[in-house]
Amino acid sequence: MKAAGLADPTTEALAVVISHDCDIAQDVGAEPSVEVIVGRRVVVADGNFTYAKSARRLQLTFTGGTEHLIVDLLASRKITIPKEQLVGHKPVEAVKLTSGELTILQRWLAARYRRSAFPDEFDKRLTRTGIRDRLGKILKSAGTSIAAIYFDVDQGEEVSRTGSDEPYALAIYLLYSTEVDPDSAQQATESAKIAIRKAFRDKCLSQATGTWRDIELIDCEAISDRAMTVQQAESFKRWSADHVSLRTEPQQAMMRDE
Secondary structure, rough: OOOOOOOOOOOEEEEEEEEHHHHOOOOOOOEEEEEEEEEEEOOOOOOOHOOOOOEHHHHHEEEEOOOOOOEEHHHHHEEEEHHHHOOOOOOOOOOOOHHHHHHHHHHHHHHHOOOOOOOHHHHHHHHOOOOHHHHHHHHHHHHOEEEEEEEHHHHHHHOOOOOOOOOEEEEEEEEEEOOHHHHHHHHHHHHHHHHHHHHHHHHHHHHOOOOOOOOEEEEEEEEEEEOHHHHHHHEEEOOOOOOOOOOOOOOOOOOOOO
């Protein structure tokens, strides 16, 4: 995948070529077009959009070259252009992705088609209770420390729920990155864990009766990206704040989406 082809790093608008190197090198007859995403430069990353947490929007750092950037990309702004239009243009050598950043971009592009899905009723309860909004704010505060959020709903069983007095059992695992500053990332994720537990208690736990409604948070843990086991990763579903439900996507495991 070629992702170093930024149009002009001195302007706000940036074009990222996302076609694979081999496709770019192919004859025009075999591969006549090149895929591009037009993005914009941002100063500070929003934690909701880093590490491919959102399938629709990505804020990606470019730190592999001499000039470091954060680029805001929208999946809806992916376009194809005739390969001939790139003749005479070269990638900006000062702006490059590291191998880890390239993996994030690849994962984000694939997530457009491989997102996890949850039961409609569970999705509605996240919104109705206000939990979805609280999670978004917590993720934003955590910045780039949290690489992913995994949900384990009813221990993977598909159980039909109707009234609020039949709560879903939910375990949340906050995967934090050890790539840059592991101690700082762990601290930020532990703070997010505390905030998430409080959000569920405030929204879903009756103070009068001590009973859960809508969604019962049975566990919320912070886990290092070096410590998550293959079994855990294949069992849990990666949650995105903008995911859609079973009505529009087939349900599937999201562990190894790279």
